[in-house]
Amino acid sequence: MVAPRPPISIYCEHYQAVIELIGRRWMGAILRVLMSDEPRRFNEVLAAIPGLSDRLLTERLRELTEHEIVERVPAPDISPIAIQYRLTNSGRDLEVVVRAISAWARRWRGGP
């Protein structure tokens, strides 16, 4: 006879939304670039990630901005249209998640 099991009731929509957001194609790489100290220009982020297209970076930055993980700030330029992207406070707080995933990759997949 099989013993009764405790019910599983650990579903959490907030957790699921976050893991699926940061797991979208290129999102993890974009977050990692923005973890650097300074705000970054669009073209800097693009140049840092091999294979990422202009179109997808635009879409991902839009999603991150909508979720208040990234914000747009004026670039220190003469041009009035120059902007940069930087993490918000909640975005910066994702650093522990990025570090945990990086550490796992190092341990089990041989990452740097």
Next chain:
Amino acid sequence: MVAPRPPISIYCEHYQAVIELIGRRWMGAILRVLMSDEPRRFNEVLAAIPGLSDRLLTERLRELTEHEIVERVPAPDISPIAIQYRLTNSGRDLEVVVRAISAWARRWRGGP
């Protein structure tokens, strides 16, 4: 004049593969169910996650097994075909990642 910036060279394919794997639709929820102590049957995992289809659970478990994050073990049944799913050592080591994302969701999205 804009000061020169340090080059960004923090791209890591292993990290990116992991974050995109665990961020696939329903994957985070499935991992969370399997973080429970005992191995789980297919139908238990299915029942624990509202909205998850039979077909997608099959696909996700196949992917997790291929990546050696989940393994199939015999169920303690009379039936010789009954199997269960449990995390491997590397899968269990993802717990710190799952906990970090859950904690972030709690802080910034009001999760439980």
